[in-house]
Amino acid sequence: MILRRPATARGATRGDGVDRRHAFSSGQYHDPAWAGFGPLRVMNEVRIAPGGACPLQHVGNMELLTYVLSGALAYRDGSGGEGVLHPGGVLWISAGHGIDHAEGNASADEPVHLLQAWLQPDRVNAPPARVQREFDPMARRGQWAALATPDGADGSLPIRQDARLLGALLAAGDVLALDPDPARCYWLHVAQGDVAAGDEKLSAGDALGLRGESARLALRGRGPGAAEVLLFDLP
Numbered sequence: 001m002i003l004r005r006p007a008t009a010r011g012a013t014r015g016d017g018v019d020r021r022h023a024f025s026s027g028q029y030h031d032p033a034w035a036g037f038g039p040l041r042v043m044n045e046v047r048i049a050p051g052g053a054c055p056l057q058h059v060g061n062m063e064l065l066t067y068v069l070s071g072a073l074a075y076r077d078g079s080g081g082e083g084v085l086h087p088g089g090v091l092w093i094s095a096g097h098g099i100d101h102a103e104g105n106a107s108a109d110e111p112v113h114l115l116q117a118w119l120q121p122d123r124v125n126a127p128p129a130r131v132q133r134e135f136d137p138m139a140r141r142g143q144w145a146a147l148a149t150p151d152g153a154d155g156s157l158p159i160r161q162d163a164r165l166l167g168a169l170l171a172a173g174d175v176l177a178l179d180p181d182p183a184r185c186y187w188l189h190v191a192q193g194d195v196a197a198g199d200e201k202l203s204a205g206d207a208l209g210l211r212g213e214s215a216r217l218a219l220r221g222r223g224p225g226a227a228e229v230l231l232f233d234l235p
Contacts (some may be wrong), residue, residue: 034043092133141168
């Protein structure tokens with residue numbers, strides 16, 4: 001089965017300089033038909049205006065992955081951790097038994113554009129953990145590269161779930177195969193640009209969910225600029 005989640009069908013919330021697009025139900029947006037996909041519970045596209053910030057929130061027993069597309073994102077958490085995330089950077093926070101965290105635009109002049117994914121962990125009430133890592137987007141031109149894995153393979157972030165986050169850049173004419181395991185499910189999100197997935201034309205913000213699929217899916221870059229795609233390989 002292949003599910004389609006067009007960018008235009010997502011929920012939208014706005015406030016205090018923060019614009020969110022929700023693929024799934026969350027605290028700000030409710031859609032019982034889209035409560036999540038496997039352990040993936042949140043998939044938000046977020047834009048924060050210059051000087052804007054998301055309020056401090058308490059999260060428990062979730063794996064939080066934040067990926068910056070443009071601009072600079074400042075963050076802090078209740079353990080004293082803080083930093084700034086730039087394009088290509090990924091922040092992993094394992095909330096464990098509970099952690100406070102907040103995010104905001106590090107710039108007073110430029111907006112920041114990011115993606116937020118939350119996954120249910122494979123264990124509960126573990127000690128909170130946090131790792132930030134910078135990835136070179138050009139290292140995944142025309143190929144999948146691991147950004148997060150259960151064991152931190154190939155320099156990826158080590159998350160507490162049998163899930164993998166892969167990324168790829170596809171210029172016009174680039175072709176990349178997705179060979180799904182029918183025992184697993186996959187969430188394919190177009191972060192930027194335009195791609196074709198088989199006969200399906202996808203643009204930024206569009207997503208496909210695959211469950212029980214075994215047929216190869218060919219991804220092709222289309223359009224004048226490079227497209228960026230993220231793939232969640234889920235149990």
